[in-house]
Amino acid sequence: MERPIYRILHVIFALGLAHALFLLGQEGVRAYQLAQERARLEEALRQAEARVARLQAEVKAARDPAHLEALVRRLGFVRQEEILKRR
Incomplete structure (x- = not known):
């Protein structure tokens, strides 16, 4: 014969199990969102590193006298000793 206390314990167990499954689902969603955020941040980091490399190349080129002369001549x-001829 089943005692009334066992019914209450079964209900409490079922509620605890439902709560644990809900929390597990929440953690799964949070882990998925964090993985997406991490991927987005890693892509932003790769873009920033590429930009830094481009800027370092520009700084290196700006220190080269031949490069600077070519830029000035394009302008x-x-x-002083040269004569400008029109085409």
């Missing part, structure tokens, strides 16, 4: 400047 139409000439040296």
Whole structure:
């Protein structure tokens, strides 16, 4: 014969099990969202590192006198001893 206390214990167990499954589901959703956020941040980091590499290349080129002279000549400047001829 089943005692009334066992019914209450079964209900409490069922509620505890439902609560544990709910929390487990919540943790699964949180883990999925964190994985997406991590992927987005890693992509942003890769883009930032690529930008840093490009800027370092520009700084290195800016320190090169030949590169600077080429930039200035594209703007139409000439040296004092040179004569500018139109095409």
